[in-house]
Amino acid sequence: MTRLAGDLGGEDGTDPKEFHAKPWNTPKQAGRKALQLCAQVRDALHQALAGCGDPVLQALTVASVEPAPHTGRLLVVLSAPDAAREPVEASVSRAAGFLRTEVAAAICRRHAPEVVFEVL
Template sequence: MKRSEKKTRALVRSLCAQIHDDDGPQNRHRKEHRDRTGIDRKSMQLCAQVRRSLNGLIPVPSDPAFDNSRLESVEPAPDSARLKVILSVEAPAPAQVVMIRARLAALQGYLRAQVAADINRKQAPVLIFELVPRHEGEL
């Protein structure tokens, strides 16, 4: 038990006759009650910035591998140091999926450099790409 916790408990005991669960410092000030997922407002702001940055870069206009592909979302995976970029592809054939993944792997350094130029962070996040199928009727 830390010294500050001992002082807090001693202070609480001196102020009340009986100690209950809700006595003492508020839970929001305790470290163990904070959200550990890493997804917070700043992470979501970073995702929005990265999405705006990638919107003009994906799909690559001159690359036939990215025909009928669209940037769907950018999410923290598991925190803002790594971001999952979700691309939807209209009725992908297995050969097309392999071609898109190979092309994304080749473009990953370029895309990360473009994102780093557009956002103001000490380190650019690592981009992880995920392909999901999109049906012909979806916009």
């Protein structure tokens, strides 16, 4: 390193992308309102899944709801007890529109968030 530079500084040998990174480009943590929205969506989905006519959907539980990457899109993690994953994912994808409608009716927002489902 000393052959490449006359004087070594604190930033020598570091990634220039880190040096020039802007604070507004860093991922933000979910604030109080985002967490409140996630809790409302979790409760609405819990009730909507319990009220579905499909027994596969009735057996699902909502493990978590998180902003992904912001509150315009929410990642919903569902857990299925002792079931094959493919039929559960097919049932969830068929009912995705209904579930989003139930979420939109339960929360007070101008635009309903996009809901992305992941089955464990």
